[in-house]
Amino acid sequence: MTSIISQAQERISSKTSDPQAADFDEAKLLFAQGIACARSGDLETGAVQISSAYLLDGRSIKFVSKLADDIGSASIEKNYVLDGKLLTDMLQNESPTSFSCDILHIMLAAFLGSTPGHGQELIAVAMVRIDTLVTCIQKNQEIEDPSKHILGGCLTRKALLYQKSSLQMGLGDFKNGMRSLTNALKIDEFYTQARESRACIWGSKHLRSDKTVHAEWKRVISENHVDNRGNEVAYAFLVLTTLSDSSLGTVGDARAWYDKMIAAIVRKDEIYGKRRQDELPPAVLSAQSKLNDYDGDLNIWDSIAGIERITVREKNRQACLKCGVTETVEGKRLKQCIKCKAVYYCSRECQVADWKEHKKLCKILKKGHDEQKK
Numbered sequence: 001m002t003s004i005i006s007q008a009q010e011r012i013s014s015k016t017s018d019p020q021a022a023d024f025d026e027a028k029l030l031f032a033q034g035i036a037c038a039r040s041g042d043l044e045t046g047a048v049q050i051s052s053a054y055l056l057d058g059r060s061i062k063f064v065s066k067l068a069d070d071i072g073s074a075s076i077e078k079n080y081v082l083d084g085k086l087l088t089d090m091l092q093n094e095s096p097t098s099f100s101c102d103i104l105h106i107m108l109a110a111f112l113g114s115t116p117g118h119g120q121e122l123i124a125v126a127m128v129r130i131d132t133l134v135t136c137i138q139k140n141q142e143i144e145d146p147s148k149h150i151l152g153g154c155l156t157r158k159a160l161l162y163q164k165s166s167l168q169m170g171l172g173d174f175k176n177g178m179r180s181l182t183n184a185l186k187i188d189e190f191y192t193q194a195r196e197s198r199a200c201i202w203g204s205k206h207l208r209s210d211k212t213v214h215a216e217w218k219r220v221i222s223e224n225h226v227d228n229r230g231n232e233v234a235y236a237f238l239v240l241t242t243l244s245d246s247s248l249g250t251v252g253d254a255r256a257w258y259d260k261m262i263a264a265i266v267r268k269d270e271i272y273g274k275r276r277q278d279e280l281p282p283a284v285l286s287a288q289s290k291l292n293d294y295d296g297d298l299n300i301w302d303s304i305a306g307i308e309r310i311t312v313r314e315k316n317r318q319a320c321l322k323c324g325v326t327e328t329v330e331g332k333r334l335k336q337c338i339k340c341k342a343v344y345y346c347s348r349e350c351q352v353a354d355w356k357e358h359k360k361l362c363k364i365l366k367k368g369h370d371e372q373k374k
Helices: 002-009 019-039 043-056 076-080 084-092 100-112 118-139 157-170 174-187 192-204 210-223 231-244 251-272 282-295 300-314 348-373
Strands: none
Touching: 019 043, 019 076, 019 084, 043 084, 043 100, 084 100, 100 118, 100 157, 118 157, 157 174, 157 192, 174 192, 192 210, 192 231, 192 282, 210 231, 231 251, 231 282, 251 282
16 A cells, blocks of 8 residues: 555656656546545545546546555545545435536446446446537537636547447447547547557457558657657557568568667656566567567567666766776777677676676667668
8 A cells, every 4th residue: 555655646747748647647636635535525526536537547546446454544545545435425426517426437337347247237327428428518519628627627528438448348349449439539630549549459459451550550659759658569569560561661670669669668667667577568578479489589578677777877978888987997988889889888897797688688789780781
């Protein structure tokens, strides 16, 4: 529970200029404020703030079916977690003039929709709520005007259609899920979140050609901030489609996409926290596996570790990858690794001592460098 509190209090936007990071921070703050209001008895205000947080960035919501028995009634930990009882209390306090409980029903379906038996009923209720809200906004489009500040200006048709697609795909209804995402993009063609989700399903379910999927992910990358948390998946699909269709590029091109994928993984972990191997997206692991058929001994963790070491040194200009100094003992410039030409050493002693750590990444970088010269 302590880790949840520290994550909630951390300001992600201090590490990057990505607008989504700022939205994430704002959503976490709204969620914490909403929980505090609801627990103090102001259920209506709490519902508005929590539903606004969910629409702004659903990853800000920390939900548990039941609070742990060792959390006391006065514990600060309760202000960072939404439990099933509190959510039920807010739903039972539904106001006929507020949209917040509609969003809470959507949240409930997202969290518990996979529960055998009862889950499908929750999804059905949420879908009806979504359709009702979309119809209501179509009749009165001022509702989604940000200046009106209805649920923080986040209650929009495109956001609701995105939520609907997630529920539809949770039921295995990919056809209608794709239709909902496409309709969201008709409302706003730059709604990249929907484009990413659709491209992911196209690629993973082989619903479109490699060329179409490749072009879609290139567009996503062009629209995303360099630190966007979805970039690792975008680059992974570019690896996969390039290796599947030779007209999209060479193995060297796929390797270049792979290097960018590794850099995106490292950057995401720097900003949002280190992950375990089983927490990496399936597309990332598939990209490594497929490229491994060509390179033979790729290990994604070796690549990540190597990039992390280089990144740390790059922050201090050109520095020796082993000891960190920025010039030789004679005051001369550092020398490049003659194989990969991507890292620097102050002496042969440092290079030899570092070879065990560097050699696997060196091989990957050298292949990319050689391909670029062709």
